[in-house]
Amino acid sequence: MAKDADEADEFGVLRSKRNATRYQILVQIAERQPAVNQQEIADAIGVTSQAVSDYLRDLSEEGYVNKHGRGRYEVTKEGVDWLISQTDELRTFVRHVSEDVIGQVEIETAIATTDIAEGETVSLSMQNGVLRAVSGGTGSATAVAVTGASAGADVGITNFDGVVDYELGTVTILSVPQVQKGGSSVVVREQLADMATSHDLVAVAGAEGLAAVNAANLDPDIRFGSASAVHEAATKGLDVLLVAATDVLSPHTDKLREGNISYEVVDTAEE
Secondary structure, eight states, rough: OOTTTTHHHHSOOOOOHHHHHHHHHHHHHHHHTBOHHHHHHHHHSOOOHHHHHHHHHHHHHHHSEEEEEEEEEEEEEEHHHHHHHHHHHHHHHHHHIOOOOHIGGGEEEEEESOOOTTEEEEEEETTTEEEEEEEHHHHHHEEEEESSSSSTSSSEEEEEEEOOOOOOOEEEEEEEEOOTTTTTBBBHHHHHHHHHHHHSEEESSHHHHHHHHHHOOOOBBOOOOHHHHHHHHTTOOOOOEEEEEGGHHHHHHHHHHHHHHHHEEEBBBBO
C-alpha cells in the first residue's frame, strides 16, 4: 500500500491542493501512457514542468506510478484504486451540490400582481394559467423574490414553501369526422360556438377541425403543437375545447392520460 494512503483518506481531492494536483497528473498519465510528455501535462493542468517532475517522483516512490525509462510512465493498480476512490468522492460531492444545494435555490418566474421588492416574501397563486406573485406571505404557497418588480412585470422567486392551491383544467374534445365522411360540414356550428363560450381556450387539430372552427366564426387559441399545448394549458388550470379530426385524436388523448388530465370526447355531428 502507498505510504500516504491514510493521508489520502483524510485529505481527499476536495480538501488538499496537493492531492488535487496528484489526481490531475495521474489522470493525464493514464490518458497518455506509456509515453508521457511532462510539459504537456504541465500545460494541461496549469503547473510548471518541474512541479510535474517532482510529483512524478513522489508518485513513483508511493507506488502509484511505475517508471519504465525516460519519459515512460504507467499508472499502477494502486494508482488506479486511488483514482477510483477520489473519483467516487467527487461524484458524491457533485450529487450533493446538484440535488441538495442547487435544488434548494431553484429560481422560477412569476408575474407580479403588486410591486415587489428584492428579498421580499410573496404569496403565489395560479390565475388564467399564469403563476402570479403578490407582496406578503399570507397565502398557502409562498416564496422569496430574488429580483424586484413592479406590478405586471416578471419577478424571479425561490425558497418555495407550501403548495399553490388550484384545480387542474379539463379538456372537452369535439370529434370532427374526416372529410370523406362529411368533415366540418356535419358539425353543428351553433353548438360548437356555444361550447366555446364555456371554455378558456379553443384548440384545433387537423384541417377538418380548423374548418369547423372557422365555420363557427371562432378564432382558435392553439393551432400548432396542440397535443402538448392542450396538456400544458390543462395542467395550469385552464379548461380547453379541442376541435379535432378523428384521425388525429389518439396523440391528444394519450398525452392527456399520461398527465392524468380529465377529458371528454363529444360527437356533435348532425344526424
